[in-house]
Amino acid sequence: MRRTVAILLLIIVAVGISLSLAKIPFGTPKTKVGRHYIDEGIKETGAVNIVTSVVVNYRGFDTLGEVTVLFIAAMGLGAVLRAHAEGETRKTQPASLVLYTGCRLLFPLILVFGTYIFIHGHLTPGGGFQGGAIIASGFLLIYLGCRERRINQAASNLVESLGGLVFVIIGLLGLVSGSYFLSNFLPKGTANMLLSAGVIPIIYIAIGFKVGSELAGIIDNLIEES
């Protein structure tokens, strides 16, 4: 009985969703603001990657909120897991030679790739969040392959705090320069160059370091606990 009711409800929901989605004309612009970002984004912000110009420039304040949410999540996880993991030493079984060698070989390459992704965030696809996640996946590889290695918690926390601080200070400098919080007060430069787009590369480098150290810290806390 319950099963038939559930299937019936599912069918009703599926029909409703597909009927309402079928009415939307895909591929046609529905708002004017999107067209504005595409047409004027490079001129107004200097960033060739339009996604980056929206994320860091047009809605930079929302990005600050996003970074704060991630920071609070990492801090809460650390507080919960740290509370009862003091003083325990884990016995680990060493990884196989292939995994050990492979991860030691790949780890620096992954770090370089993640750094490239967030330094070139205003030129190519990617940015601080993506680069940080790639760096954290490199640390995950180290935890799987070289099991006795640990990241330096103090250094990781320092990098994380410095990243957040740089973001807020850049925002306040925009306020000091005479316009609004997180305004792009540096010269835009020529488009397509590494040193262009004003404050966008600085903010994305700060976000990259911050996200990378936060996610690596989350993995470190979880592995320490398990």
Added chain:
Amino acid sequence: MIFGISLLVVLMLVGAIAASIFRDLISAVIAAALVSLIASILFYFLQAPDVAMAEAAIGAALTAAIFIIAIRRAKRYEE
């Protein structure tokens, strides 16, 4: 092109159904990671490489790793 994308969508649905019916939780996590991986490929085809990159790194790698670490502490098989 359209055939390849349809194949990917079908694979994604298979992965999603498998993730919900597997009794072995590690296998279920791998199936869920497959869904994320195919989602990132589809994002790439839909010309959203930024989202594709985040989905591949966070959805497929980090989330799966966190689930597996959690399962190691709990029971591996669902009753």
